[in-house]
Amino acid sequence: MKNFKTKDYIFAGAFAAIFIVFIVVMMTIMSFSPITELFGPCITAIIGGPIFFLYVTKVPKRGALLILSILMSLIMISTSILPMAVCIAVGLIAEILAFIGKYSSKNMYTLAYGFFGIGIMSPFSIIFVARATYLAKLAQFYGQAYADTVNAIASNTVLIGLFILAFISGLIRAFLGRKILKKHFEKAEIV
Numbered sequence: 511m512k513n514f515k516t517k518d519y520i521f522a523g524a525f526a527a528i529f530i531v532f533i534v535v536m537m538t539i540m541s542f543s544p545i546t547e548l549f550g551p552c553i554t555a556i557i558g559g560p561i562f563f564l565y566v567t568k569v570p571k572r573g574a575l576l577i578l579s580i581l582m583s584l585i586m587i588s589t590s591i592l593p594m595a596v597c598i599a600v601g602l603i604a605e606i607l608a609f610i611g612k613y614s615s616k617n618m619y620t621l622a623y624g625f626f627g628i629g630i631m632s633p634f635s636i637i638f639v640a641r642a643t644y645l646a647k648l649a650q651f652y653g654q655a656y657a658d659t660v661n662a663i664a665s666n667t668v669l670i671g672l673f674i675l676a677f678i679s680g681l682i683r684a685f686l687g688r689k690i691l692k693k694h695f696e697k698a699e700i701v
Contacts, residue, residue, distance in 0.1 A: 559687025627680025
């Protein structure tokens, strides 16, 4: 693989910024209700597919997905270091999948985006190890009723299901993102 050039760093930074702003905006919108907050990463993963595929099409280089996951992890650290670690770990998995696909396999990029769906879900990983701390922060920001609702809904079983759903929704959107990329961006000669 060719090394990163200045142009690649610019594309990586620009698309990472777009992807991260998109995630922050979507998760902010989804946080108005405890139920939508928990399903927010799944919905965000579904909608973010075209951005991801535009990114990997413009920067098909070794390390591009890891850079994206590291930058993404910086916004995930707001609850604790665990979401950051989860985000980087799934980024490494995505990078390995891209490597296996020689940075050109759409199927491997589809699987990689499935793992990015888990990365978007990573802020909720703290509930598994420090539920009381997470709920206290929720109560501080949104009120005790909000935290109580999240506690009632977010059993460990439900959270595991949501992580799986985030992966599946990432796969669905990656497939649709590939179609959108081909239909709109390739016709417009953006990629």
